[in-house]
Amino acid sequence: GRVALVGAVEEGRAHLAFARPRGEGPHLGELVRAAAAALSGKGGGAPDLAQGSGPDGSRLEAALAEAEAALGAARSG
Structure with missing residues (x-):
């Protein structure tokens, strides 16, 4: 299954939404x-x-990159 890591900035505040199919x-x-x-x-x-x-909100891209890296490490480990 795929994982979606979505982020947006509105009025300086960062928002995150992460989703994947149910199951393992x-x-x-x-x-x-x-x-x-x-x-x-x-x-x-x-x-x-x-x-x-x-x-x-200035840290949104870095936070998404860290989440993506953690996700990759979890999948390979």
Whole structure:
């Protein structure tokens, strides 16, 4: 299955939404929690669908890159 890592900035605040098909796979609630922390925010959710946000919109691309790297490490490890 594929995983979608989506982010956007609105009025300086970063928003995240991560999703994947149900079943086995990475826990996206944990992944979005870590990404939101990089934005000085909070997040969480279910293993297959999670969302979060933070006030540091300037870090959105870095937070998404870190989440993508963590996802790749989880898949290969």
